[in-house]
Amino acid sequence: MASATDSPAGFRPLDPAPLTLRDGSPWCARYGDVYYSPGEGAQESAQVFLAANGLPERWRDGERFTVGETGFGTGLNFLLTWDLWRSRPGRGWLHYLSTELHPFTPPDMARLMGALPAGLRRLGEQLLAQYPEPVSGYHRLVFPDDRVSLTLLFGDATETLAGCHARVDAWYLDGFAPARNPGLWNEALYAQLARLTPPGGTLASFTAAGHVRRGLEAAGFRIVRQPGFGAKRERITGVCESLPQSVDVRPPWLRWPEGADVSERRAAVIGAGLAGTSTALALSRRGWDVTVLDSGPGPAAGASGNPAGIIMAHLSADHGVVSRFTLQAAEFAWRWIESVAACGHPIPRDRCGALWLADGERLRLRLDRIAERLALPHTLMQRVDAPQAAELAGVPLTLGGLYLPRAGWVDPSALCRGQLEAASARLVTGVQVSSLRRTGDAWHVLDANGKSVVEAPQVVLANGLGLPALHPGIETRPLRGQLGIMSPAPSTQGLRRILCYEGYVTPATPAGHVFGATYVRGDTGTDLRAGEHARNLSDLARVWPAALSNGAPANAGRAAVRYNAAGRLPLVGPLPRMDAFEAAYADLHHGRSWDHYPDAPCLPGVYATLAHGSRGLTTTPLAAEVLASLMHGDPLPLSLDLVEALHTARERVRQLKRRP
Template sequence: MPRADLTWTPQGTPGSARFGDIYYSRDDGLAESRFVFLEGNDLPRRWRDHPRDTFVIGETGFGTGLNFLLAWQAWKAAPLPRPRLHFLSLEQYPLRAPELRQALAHWPELAPFAAALQDAYPPPVPGVHRLQFEGGAITLDLWWAEAGEALADLRQRGLPLVDAWFLDGFAPARNAGMWQEALLGHLGKLSQPGATLATFTAAGAVRRALQASGFAMRKGPGFGRKRERLLGRLERPAERTLPAGTPWDLPETRSPAPRSALVIGAGLAGCATAAAFARRGIPVTLVERGRLAGAASGNAQGMLYTRLSRRHSALTDFALLSFVHASRTYAAMFAGGELESGRDGELCGSFHQHRDREELDALAPLLADTPELAQVLEAAEASARLGVEQQTAGYWFPGSGWMSPAALCQAWTRREGVTLIEDCGDATLRRSGGQWQALGPGGELLATADCAVIACAGHSAGFEGLDWLPLQAIRGQTTQLPAGPPFNSLRTVLCHAGYIAPATAGGHCIGATFNLGDDCVAARAADHRHNLDTLGRAVPAWAGALAELDAATLEGRVAFRCTTPDYLPLAGPAPDLGALTQRFAGLRQNARRDIPHFGAFVPGLYLNIGHGSRGLTSTPLAAELVASLACGEPPPLDRHLARALAPARFPIRDLGRNRL
């Protein structure tokens, strides 16, 4: 991401060298923001009478985050009951973390809020970054993107989202792009009926563009030396229109947010999904055929992993964004006492061996600007960091580490509003009276809810209407190494062709094999030996000690990863295969043909499966996506990535290849 190019006045006020303007008033930035944006949108009074569970604020220009912190402070002081607050902000030139810290140090009264923002603040990685505060009652979506592109992306969904707008780009005369008519024209289409807006500028071109977008505009008194400002209220709500292309990923109608949810499968995906609904105050029943985290989520240790690449793709972009999100999620759970560091996991960092020198040299200068995300380490520095001799360079991820998947699942299911039912056997689902029912093997009713999420990996294809799911099971066997020398010198996670983390009370969990087409459920000595030899090649200093271990006496575990053909998870609404096939049958003759129809989906049914070996990384963000879609909220991913995860992508591809 491009830098903000900050300047600083002698009084400590930040400014932009790029635009020749300051981020807030030199006289009293707090008073200006409260007057222009909070009072201008009649907040917090409107929260008292808000008809929905969530109030959404949209902002053009996050800057130092001052407006968000003041909205949070005002929300915190507002009387109960109050809606959840969802703050959606766009920024093309995000401040780096040290710059943010310096800018916000100017406001001691905001220190508790600023500290929480700084702890969660994401690196300048393009895309959407979802931050959560107050136990999930406040959501901050930071779109590190050009504002016009981000608004156009949100508008493609065709759904009204925003209740109040803070238009806070630099002055129109200095940053005309933030105030262009095309950009402002998106606002009306993204606004709820009765939405308001406020801005410090009174420029006539801005007023006319907002009027054309459907807002009734008026002038109000400005702050300080500014004579006037603009205020608006949406008087012409936009009708929903089909976006260009073939919008097979979008539902035709918007369902109301569910009042209850049902999740089938209590592994990482299911437990993360249950927690996502619970954060929204939605009671959720979690149904598990066996025991909590008893299948692929039952390994003693799992690694928080991502991939880096010079080339953008849906796979690499989602891997990176979900990694950043997961690392932030787990750090908050450790800080909040939901997890105990060293017992349930540890964000101790991880080093990933990488033998492609050309790739390392190409990425090193790019990563120099984001050391909090990743760095290139040469072998000597990696050896010092790990406490284990390394013979190759690689990537260092300071926010990475290891987690106990079972402990994580337990923490998520302890959230208020989550009810866990274990040992249910193979449940079935049926829809009756507009609700979903989970039935046990004998037909007994287990739970009823407004919406249902299937998150039971390879077993998902056994549900009615889902036999088309292109899921693949890949056997993986881990090996338990004894604690003690020489392995106890390891201080961080080491990823190579396998992985190893610092020991827990049960020793080191290493692995894992990758056995395609193998359905053996028993642990094998040959696979233990494979894991030992792989680690010995990664750490030659340990090769002798590893060779002396008797593989036949070692403990281990076998589980089956559930993957998809493109290695991306399936996270989103379940398609109605018959209706989808009929609606988009024209793709059989021309896969590139534009078919102006919305997608076809089973009402209230969602999937969150196919995370493969990266469930610790991908499930928290996928769960947020599913819950956001079910509740009609602003999404935590841009549309390109949401489509890349949408379950309907496979039937659509098969139609285009004339295989369906």
């Protein structure tokens, strides 16, 4: 059976909601309705949604509590819930999922936040600092100090919830009145609500329309009519009862074990680069005890030790899984880095924007197709000609291309150190991990001499290569890369943007202009080579000749080995027991229905975040959030088709489907 990742989803532009005020309250001309009752919005939301779902009492003792909402709108319900959590918190995390087909733009959201009461306005300012551009997909915002996450699902509510993996404890069924917004209130939506709600989960809504009540009851909710708020006659509350008809929409190889019990929340993370340190932080924020091991003398000893790297989405005209994942990952990475820096860890960085230059006819045609088909907001992408590119760059250029205003550079080694310090994780260095040994309910991490270095119920492979003997058939491939470093000169110090072409060059960083980098498949050498330095200089001179007007810099860069995998995406998730995996799915090529197959046989407690290639700064923070959510049992920050695209055994699944 084909999966969602076999074909690209394509780009679906959103139509943002224009901010209109009527009598001082937000008004939606599209649906001819108010976002909340004038003058009584906060009181109505507190009664109709929060109190009606038994909050805050219901979240008091749980490890996590998840609220789902249809219609984020102005964000008022979220801010009220967050504010209540701050004053009367639960023991674990509050996760808030909210759909929105017509989100406000950041400037309009800023106007709305500015009109809030002082107490909520402070939270609104924190929301604004992370609020995303109106682009379809999942957008996770994390507020670690309060143990709160917000996942915005921009797009059609039914479609976005169909790709959601979560257990929702309480629903706020908002959105506009059913008579004005009939496209929201339908049986397909109610089925998704039921799929995501465990028995005993609740819902509340301002509406008591008969077809809404009947639809929710048919989906498995027991609905009760309640007195309405203010002038409204009735509203409803509901409780989810047993749902034998509920269907697991995941393919069998995505049916992983549930999150770890409290007693098992100790993890050994192998690798202290970007992947390992970001995973350590994501787990520690959830209360895990983490030990990080590395073969080097300290963090970022490998490819993560480069003096600067780029955060930028890898866009494509068809907006397939690579384009979608890296677009979401790049935005998440900046939010993540700011949260690390806010803890007092200095991280040199500059979100200066990048110019993706049309370096050659093939790349020019590709960029033209992206500009024509990918209708991103101008705050994310702009088409520019050569004079516009030169003006943006601050240096002479003869090529146009695409301007990506939200790209930038970061010092990856500083980020690794900051993540490790923020995680308060133990670091064990100089250990060459050779294998794992299972004893009882724990794994022993063994060094090259077979000695146990650390023991933990959960292990994360984050060392690029992985442990090949542990996962035969899951391959990571070495890619040597050499970059150069050039001291700023009068002809280069005016550069204001990153230039991307067949290579890249940064504006002046603390180390200088960083440029490169080569890609040599299968090579694990880390020596500096004159030939690769010359190639980097040649590529740079082709797009920016003035950069070398004072002569070519010496070969004083850095070489390292990255690892990638088939499909140009990292490998993120549980590691299968490959012998059992092969046996379970040997006949996938027959195309039988998924219920013919067992759940994925996995190595208990072993996970991976591997093969990030040259995009580790962009992809590792979101990969860490995916992994920690899986391990802890939290709602996932990505739709299931993207989680499947990251699957550690995705290439083997593809081969098994095609086996003759």
